Amino acid sequence: MKRLCLFIVAMISLTALRAAELPALWAERLKSVVAVEYFTETETDRRPSVAYGVVVDAQGTIILPSAAIDPRAVPSQLKEFKVYLPGDPASATAEYLGQDALTGWHFVRAEERLRAQLTPITKFASASATPEPALAEDVWGIGLRNKDEDFTPYLLKSHIALIQSLPQRTAIAQHEVAGPGLPVFNREGVFMGLAATSFGQTFLQFSRSERGGSPTMLINVEESSAFQVAEEVLPYLGRVPKNAFGRPLAWLGAYGFEPMDREVAKFLKLESQSGAVVSEVLEGSPAEKAGMQARDIVLAINGQPLPRFKPDRVVVSYVEREVERRAPGDTLTLTVLRGAERVDLKATLGDEPKLMREAARKYYERLGFTAREFVYGDAVARRVKVAEGSGVVAHFVKPNSPAAIAGLRTDDWIKEIDGVETKSFEAATEKLAATEADTLRSEFVLLVSRGGETAVLRVKLK
Amino acid sequence: MSKGFNQLLDAVVRIDVREVAFESGARRYAASIGSGVILSADALVLTNAHVASPRAVELSITLSNLERVSAKLVGWDHWTDLALLRIDVADAKRRGLKFATAEFGDSSKLFPGQTVFAVGTPHGLTRTVTRGIISNNNRYFEDTTGVNGYETGAFNTWLQTDAAINPGNSGGPLVNEDGRVVGINSRGYLGANNLGFAIPAAIAKKIVAGLVQDGAITRSTIGLVPGALQDLENFYSLALNTGVLINSIAPGSPAARAGLRGGDILLAIDGIKVDGRFPEQLPPIQNLIASQPVGAKLKLTYRRGAQIADVIVVTEKLESSVGEEWALEKWGMSVRKVSRTYARVNQLTSDAGVIVLGVQSGFPAEVAGLSRGDIITKINQQPVESLAVVQAAHTAFEAKPAPTLLEAQRDRRVSLYILKP
Numbered sequence: 001m002k003r004l005c006l007f008i009v010a011m012i013s014l015t016a017l018r019a020a021e022l023p024a025l026w027a028e029r030l031k032s033v034v035a036v037e038y039f040t041e042t043e044t045d046r047r048p049s050v051a052y053g054v055v056v057d058a059q060g061t062i063i064l065p066s067a068a069i070d071p072r073a074v075p076s077q078l079k080e081f082k083v084y085l086p087g088d089p090a091s092a093t094a095e096y097l098g099q100d101a102l103t104g105w106h107f108v109r110a111e112e113r114l115r116a117q118l119t120p121i122t123k124f125a126s127a128s129a130t131p132e133p134a135l136a137e138d139v140w141g142i143g144l145r146n147k148d149e150d151f152t153p154y155l156l157k158s159h160i161a162l163i164q165s166l167p168q169r170t171a172i173a174q175h176e177v178a179g180p181g182l183p184v185f186n187r188e189g190v191f192m193g194l195a196a197t198s199f200g201q202t203f204l205q206f207s208r209s210e211r212g213g214s215p216t217m218l219i220n221v222e223e224s225s226a227f228q229v230a231e232e233v234l235p236y237l238g239r240v241p242k243n244a245f246g247r248p249l250a251w252l253g254a255y256g257f258e259p260m261d262r263e264v265a266k267f268l269k270l271e272s273q274s275g276a277v278v279s280e281v282l283e284g285s286p287a288e289k290a291g292m293q294a295r296d297i298v299l300a301i302n303g304q305p306l307p308r309f310k311p312d313r314v315v316v317s318y319v320e321r322e323v324e325r326r327a328p329g330d331t332l333t334l335t336v337l338r339g340a341e342r343v344d345l346k347a348t349l350g351d352e353p354k355l356m357r358e359a360a361r362k363y364y365e366r367l368g369f370t371a372r373e374f375v376y377g378d379a380v381a382r383r384v385k386v387a388e389g390s391g392v393v394a395h396f397v398k399p400n401s402p403a404a405i406a407g408l409r410t411d412d413w414i415k416e417i418d419g420v421e422t423k424s425f426e427a428a429t430e431k432l433a434a435t436e437a438d439t440l441r442s443e444f445v446l447l448v449s450r451g452g453e454t455a456v457l458r459v460k461l462k
Numbered sequence: 463m464s465k466g467f468n469q470l471l472d473a474v475v476r477i478d479v480r481e482v483a484f485e486s487g488a489r490r491y492a493a494s495i496g497s498g499v500i501l502s503a504d505a506l507v508l509t510n511a512h513v514a515s516p517r518a519v520e521l522s523i524t525l526s527n528l529e530r531v532s533a534k535l536v537g538w539d540h541w542t543d544l545a546l547l548r549i550d551v552a553d554a555k556r557r558g559l560k561f562a563t564a565e566f567g568d569s570s571k572l573f574p575g576q577t578v579f580a581v582g583t584p585h586g587l588t589r590t591v592t593r594g595i596i597s598n599n600n601r602y603f604e605d606t607t608g609v610n611g612y613e614t615g616a617f618n619t620w621l622q623t624d625a626a627i628n629p630g631n632s633g634g635p636l637v638n639e640d641g642r643v644v645g646i647n648s649r650g651y652l653g654a655n656n657l658g659f660a661i662p663a664a665i666a667k668k669i670v671a672g673l674v675q676d677g678a679i680t681r682s683t684i685g686l687v688p689g690a691l692q693d694l695e696n697f698y699s700l701a702l703n704t705g706v707l708i709n710s711i712a713p714g715s716p717a718a719r720a721g722l723r724g725g726d727i728l729l730a731i732d733g734i735k736v737d738g739r740f741p742e743q744l745p746p747i748q749n750l751i752a753s754q755p756v757g758a759k760l761k762l763t764y765r766r767g768a769q770i771a772d773v774i775v776v777t778e779k780l781e782s783s784v785g786e787e788w789a790l791e792k793w794g795m796s797v798r799k800v801s802r803t804y805a806r807v808n809q810l811t812s813d814a815g816v817i818v819l820g821v822q823s824g825f826p827a828e829v830a831g832l833s834r835g836d837i838i839t840k841i842n843q844q845p846v847e848s849l850a851v852v853q854a855a856h857t858a859f860e861a862k863p864a865p866t867l868l869e870a871q872r873d874r875r876v877s878l879y880i881l882k883p
Contacts (some may be wrong), residue, residue, distance in 0.1 A: 263880035454724025
């Protein structure tokens, strides 16, 4: 019903555009959008997913929004990328290039034969400096139906209701203007921005996020009413990842930034700016080496005071982006408030330690679980010294498998296998592989740590 | 029934309790009903710790002749769920009130199948007797929040009975046919039929003696959490009935400092061999440590892999994870001190701080954004080393309201808050 209403509204206001112009603009711009299908293969199942993407260059490079792929999925589990043109049931193959840390975009490249039919979005960018949409300005975009309808394109149209820094400049339209990840244009057909993923229909609820809590959002997953303006998109289109993980990743190692609200800022006589409290400084991190301490309040980066945002929470993303936009080896001067004193810290950004999604892993079908290498993030999560963090973590436990019946749970830290300490991933997998292969074995024993508690699990194989 | 049984009936009392609760962000009072049994001519009444605790502000006892008399808490021990009260003897004397006393029986001689009776005040129904049998005389039943949020059951096993035990029976006696008290009824399984539990008289006698003498039971701890070895002896190549599994070690505890860790097998304490094959065997082992004086040196013999080693551990005083509570009325917030045990269990860097128990809507704490579970670590830049720091800041705010800066932690995230007048 909602969609129908919306469609009627769109039809009525369409008459405001010059009739001859929009169909031509539409046909041309449709060539810069595609639907992308891929499969996620886990230990026990295989699921198809569909996302919408925008063509960014002549090499057939396509960007998908960050939410297009489940962050828990590992690149090696992502299979069979296919690209569909709007309204066309035929598909072309594509290659997954990886995710960019700063923008969060996933990059995909379509096979060569399709490239002639694609038009990069840059063709529709304004020749001069990209204008930010004005309040009340009319904007339109493209939506795509589902796969069963051949991704048939349809028109969405609205006008700008509000523009905010979140911290990227984000325009919020009165109604949905495009499918998530798809472009938005003005009346002249100039590229105005990229629709945000699953942005709340009722954006005001987003603005009024409660401190510490997550904002409440009503989500229309197929269409979005908010878009990041062109200046937040165009400069970053060249950030094609060099590898699936988007490395190198800049790393500061300050954990849990928390925003400072107006009342606190006023109390600390910092009315004109914002700040971010550092909850923890991670072991061996660039932040630690720079002398940062837990509870320091970051006030400025390279002499620039942290701007004030609405809502206050946005400052956290701002600080994180300031790190992400840089590269390992870059230096950063952080001005922090420590007690009553201001301290300048010079940090040289490092390379992010191996992430959980990069960790080596191995699935044992007969035992019924996947062992994953213990990485830096595991040590942080379990509050142990990095040096103490050896062994493997149960990454997946197959329901009703011998491991599951013995009580093994996802995220259990396996510290011993058959009474032998698991000193490394290699040692552990060697032992597990031998156990898996030994069909005469009737049981084996795991010593696991779960929330600081230790448990001995007897896994019966027969 | 026997003469003893009739005398016992006259020794069972109803206890009406009015106690303070801090959960709502303010000081609130709640009323509840329990049972108890008069033990001595000097008017000691034994009941459950979850009936009468230091939170009680008013304890009223209804004797078997339906006369009411007030009482005071002598002491409590949440670990065994026992509390001892004393009737206002002067008042009773002035009013010429008489009461009978009960006697303990030998709980160690109880056998499964033996007939027992539960006497008490279920749902306020005074002097209700229910009958059943001993279903199990050695039940292991540990609960970290069993007694109104306090830990219980680590140091004793329980009598299990099918004599009907309902809310209000708590603190009443479980008696044999002679009217001897063999247990103190404590709890039942919610949603189950006839699964009731009682503290054995043998334990109760010791606790009563301790409470009369000191008003509290002092125990030692080394921070070791044992686990049953059941079925794992082969794996650890242990002789049958040898050793107890160390399930976990509290971070920062004496056992942790001595280098013990989860997965080690504890073989002996001061040369006394321990056998923790089954869960029922764990409380006596816990008691072996708990009954040592605070600061005692214990020699623990343990096995790790194929190695057997000795280590000396110095005991420290056992504390509950539940700290002292208080309501800060002007702020609309109630708090509980972070105890050493709480800090260790939750892996906090220190025991400085108070936990927010509740906030009242519209009051400064709620307006600032604080909520239940936050741990306030600093007030106006001053570390919250004790409850007194918070109380002093609150008193200052009452006298002269001014914006107050709080630093608080939620999960592992640190935030700042302003309490505005």
